[in-house]
Amino acid sequence: MPQGAGVRPEGRRADGRLRDIRARGLLCVPQDARLRERPQAGADSHSSPEDGARNEVEIDAIAAYLFANADKHDFAVKSPPRGDAKNGEQIVKGIGCQGCHVVGEGSRVDVGPRRTFGQPLENIGNKTSYEWIYNWVRDPKHYSPATYMPNLRLTDSQVADVATFLVGLKGPAGDAAKAAPDPKVADDVLLDYLKNVMPFEDAKAQMAKMTPGQKQMDLGQRAIGRYGCFSCHDIKGFEQAQSIGTDLSEEGSKLVTRLDFAFVTDIPHTSKTAWFRTKLHDPRIFDKGRVLQPLEKLRMPNFDFTDEEVDRLLTAIMSFQREIQPPAAMPVRSARSDNIIVGRTLVHRRNCVGCHIIEGDGGDYLKLVADSSLGPPLLTPEGARVQPDWLYAFIRGPITIRPWLSVRMPTFGLDDQNVNTVLNYFGSISNSIGPFQSHELIKTASNTEGTGKQMFELLQCQKCHVLGTIPKDQPTNTLAPDLRMASERLQPDWILQWLKSPLAILPGTRMPAYWPDYPKSFYPQLGGNAEAQIRAIRDHVLTFRGGPSPKVSGAKNANNN
Structure with missing residues (x-):
């Protein structure tokens, strides 16, 4: 085992597996291999001809090891x-795949981190096989039980269409090798690694006993250990390997005198934030101008962070402090604030914000939809809008609420703990947190039973809200959810607020405001009392039955990440 063995860091993406590379055809390469096509300010100490030859043999050895x-x-x-x-392309571009993946629209910098949460798909046909794509799209958890990729519940025919489209995407195939790896260079590189951990003569003697294949395996293993590939990927032989990076838990407290500015003179040597910012933008710049042996050079890869991302990371790093802050400086904690913190982390980790706007953030997929009313819904008021037991069942087993749309809610396979985290989060951000409750049919007073139905028809609610049958001649952007689901799905008190002022809850909604002068009313029913009229309509709506209902499925393959 190369140097740097120990415990794998927690919280990493669990689906970055490289143990089955023969099936996938995936390969992670050292950052040095990319310097040929993307020079950095500090590249002069990393991109010499000797470094290029070294890169080639390390890449070759890593691939062989994997x-x-x-x-x-x-x-x-x-x-x-x-x-x-063609059908596959329509499915990919309509069902919501582009909430996490780009299909040739641009880089992460161009489209943002949410739509590049999953890997770019424009060259997937160069990367793996049709069989792998088909099986992955059909059931991601069959391949990787811990993956964050949800199940889109496609039919086998749709899966075949999608896989056929994806395997035909053969964009840039990556940076080709400049030359065949030189065996002599490979021996020299392996000798460098060995003499770093043992006397020179012992290193030479050990190599003399090794076959070419054994040398390649040893070099591949040591290169993986040096570059820390195992920190993000599961790689056999590195199950107990430690992270190669600096412990950042107290980095914000580090004295500026402990930071090595080397020969970089265009930033003040008295500023920690300037050093961190420079490091994040160009991780290897502090090697510039230095005479270093290959194994002494910096290894942190360049993540191409934008200025905004660097600002956010810098804020986080500076918050990692050794000192315990006084209570007066700490925010007041409550069950609600804790629910928000934990839930917000989960919905970002699962990239719910790639499709939905939550707390004013996200909804990147909506930019691809011609009419936002035909896209994923705003979820900020979800805790106040829907009943917790319905939402629990919906997350566990999603159903189609607006069948005229192509985009759909996928099945994430969350376990009970995570589902309840989501419920508590939505309840907290909408200030409607409370115990699980089932809402029984609200009994209407005898003098309002007919009035509710009368006003429902007067306001032509069914013109937009379907009751089972979708009108064939109705434009889809004017349709609204099936009201037969209302009694099971919606909070009765929320319906009242929605009828009173829909624009206040959902700016831009097509739902008309029938009582703009509330509590006054245009309508004579119930003595012109707007509140009584709204309650009568609500009570009538809650008498509807027979709509689609989510069913709770088992927790098979659920994970708690």
Whole structure:
């Protein structure tokens, strides 16, 4: 085992597996390999011809190690049928895949981190096989039980269409090797690694006993250990490996005199924030102008952070302090604030904000939809809008609420703990946190039973809200959810607020404001009492039955990440 063995850091993406690279065809390479195509300010000490030759043999050895240590993966469908690529493209661009993936629209800097939460798809056809894509789209958890990729509940025919489209995406294939790896260079590089941990003569003697294949495996393992590939990926042989990076838990307290500015003179050497900002923008710049042996050079990769991302990371780093802050400086904690912190972390970790606007943030996918009313809904008021028991069942087993839309809510396979975290979060941000409760049918007074139905028809509610049958001649952007779900789905008190002032709850909604002068009313029913009229309509709506209902499925393959 190379230097740097220990405990794997918590909180990383659990689906970054490289154990089955033969099935996937995936490869992680050292950052140095990319310096040829993206020079950095500090590249003069990392991009010499010698470094280029070294990069090639390290990449070759890493690839050989990964393939040699790959686990066998049995596909659920071993000879999947081919589909229609055009239909597949329509599904990918309509169902919501682009909330997490780009299909040639630009880089992460161009489209933002949410729409690049998953890997870019424009060159997936160069990267892996049709069989792997088909089985992955069909059931991601069959391949990786801990993956964050949800199940889109596609039919086998739709899966074949999507896989056929994706396997045909053969964009840039990556940076090709400049030359075949030189065996002599490979020996020199391996000798560098060995003499770093043992006397020179012992290193030479050990290499003399090794076959070419053994040398390649040893070099691949040591290169993976040096570059820390195992910190993000599961790699056989590195199950107990420690992170190679600096412990950042007290980084904000570090004295500026402990930071190595080296020969970088265009930033003040008295500023920690300037050093951190420079490091985040160009991690290897502090090697510039220095004479270093290969294994002495900096290894942190360049993540291409934007200025905004650097600002956020800098704020986080400076908050990692050794000193315990006085109580007066700390925010007041409550059950609500804790629910918000934990829930906000979860919805960002699962990239719910890639499709939905939550607390004024996110909704990047909506930019791809011609009419925002045909996209994923605003979720900030969700805790006040829907009943907790319905939302619990919906998250566990999503159903179609607006069947005229292409986009759909996928199945994330969350366990009970995570589902309840989501429920508590939505309840907290909408100030409606409370115990689970089932709302029984509200009994209407005898003098309002007919009035509610009369006003429902007067206001032509059914012109937009379907009651089972979707009008064929109705424009889809004017349709609204099936009101037969209301008694099970919606909070009765929320319905009252929605009828009173829909624009206050959802700016831009097409739902008309029928009582703009509330508590006054245009309508004579119930003595012109707007509150009584609204309650009568609400009570009538809650008598509807027969709408689609989510069913709680088992917790199979649920995970708690």
